[in-house]
Amino acid sequence: MAGKIFYRERTKSKEGQRNPRFRIVAVSEIDLKIFSDHFRKKELEQLAAETGADLVALQKDPASKNAS
Numbered sequence: 001m002a003g004k005i006f007y008r009e010r011t012k013s014k015e016g017q018r019n020p021r022f023r024i025v026a027v028s029e030i031d032l033k034i035f036s037d038h039f040r041k042k043e044l045e046q047l048a049a050e051t052g053a054d055l056v057a058l059q060k061d062p063a064s065k066n067a068s
Contacts, residue, residue: 003030003053007044009060025058 006026020038027034030053039047048055 003032003051004028004056005030005032005044005048005051005053006056006058007039008058010038027053 004027005024006028007022007024010021010023020040020043022039022041022044023037024034024039024044030051032047032051032053044055047053
């Protein structure tokens, strides 16, 4: 069974900025050490491909103040 990498979009990130937009929240069923806080989508995809894990995007709460 493949592991899973759960990630979400950063709240302070905006479309078009050249900063990494995503943050890993949790991993399941894989042994993965993370040494960075923010990731680009391409970096997440590469991590998933190398570890054989699936990427799971966590949805924003539309009622939240920080949701855009």
